[in-house]
Amino acid sequence: MSQLPLPPATRTLGPLTVSPIAWGMWRLAENGRTAAEAAALVHAALDAGITFLDTADIYGFDGAGGFGDAEALLGEVLAAEPGLRDRMVLASKGGIMPPLPYDQSADYLNGAIDASLRRLKVDTIDLYQIHRPDILAHPQEVARVLDDALAAGKVRALGVSNYTMAQTAALNHFLGTKLVTTQPEISPLRITCFENGELDQAMMLGLTPMAWSPLGGGRLAAPESARNKAVAAALDAVAAAQGVSRTVAAYSWLMAHPAGIIPIIGSQNPARIAEGAEALKVQWSREEWYAVLVAARGEKLP
Secondary structure, eight states: OBBBOOSOOEEEEEEEEEEEEEEETTTTTGGGHHHHHHHHHHHHHHHTTEEEEOOTTTOOSSSSSTTTTEEEHHHHHHOOOOGGGOOOEEEEEEOOOOOOOOOOOHHHHHHHHHHHHHHOOSSSSEEEOOSSOOOTTHHHHHHHHHHHHHHTSSSEEEEEEEEHHHHHHHHHHSSSSOOOOEEEETTTOEEEEEEEHHHHHHHHHOOOOEEETTTTTTTTSOSSHHHHHHHHHHHHHHHHHHTHHHHHHHHHHHHHHOOOEEEEEOOHHHHHHGGGGGGOOOOOOOHHHHHHHHHHHHHHHO
């Protein structure tokens, strides 16, 4: 069978060199987690070679309060162990402001970047991403704020999350320093990006896709529908042959795509975070990879 290449040990995002898999912190501040407990999770990722850490200012918000809590908790970890900062590539996001819901006006976005820096207790955010697009903000205005943040050394690289292809192209057009990442939802259960042109645009523009919810929001762990069970079975065939879990097989399936997809691990369990690094050793054949895609489509490819 024709083998696809293994993922590289690192990926390059403009000026940044990152691990090919990331850890996301959208649930870091839940359940009253202490700074010591959060530090254990950070160490689990870094010790496993997962150096790309992704958070956002909205993480921790529960519908009434908690805005900024995940960033602030990570800031406590970094303040207690300053040496950790040099071991990670730190990504954050902004532009969501409940209950507006979105605001990327110049005044708000400038303030949001500064607020994230204060909460995180850092001088620079390595990758700053617009979290969801504000339809009422002209992309030229957004681009000006982001270019100014780069020039001031507040951020090192730029990305977008949950943008349409047209929105991505428009913002990129106005930026002096172009985008390096896009962050859509991608998983073996959500394959829209493979067929609607998003990944093709990413490759054309040199954007690295960061996949949020790469396990289908937990549905891969306990599949219920016939389609989801078929996808799980196709993943399990490879997982069993290569001695990894279904979770690891799912991450590696995304990583085998030529766009260089970086899955974002959502778990807040140290063992499961560390397990994600095993995806780097899983090799797919074309036949195996397409078997998962066909199962996800629910019909044969044309």
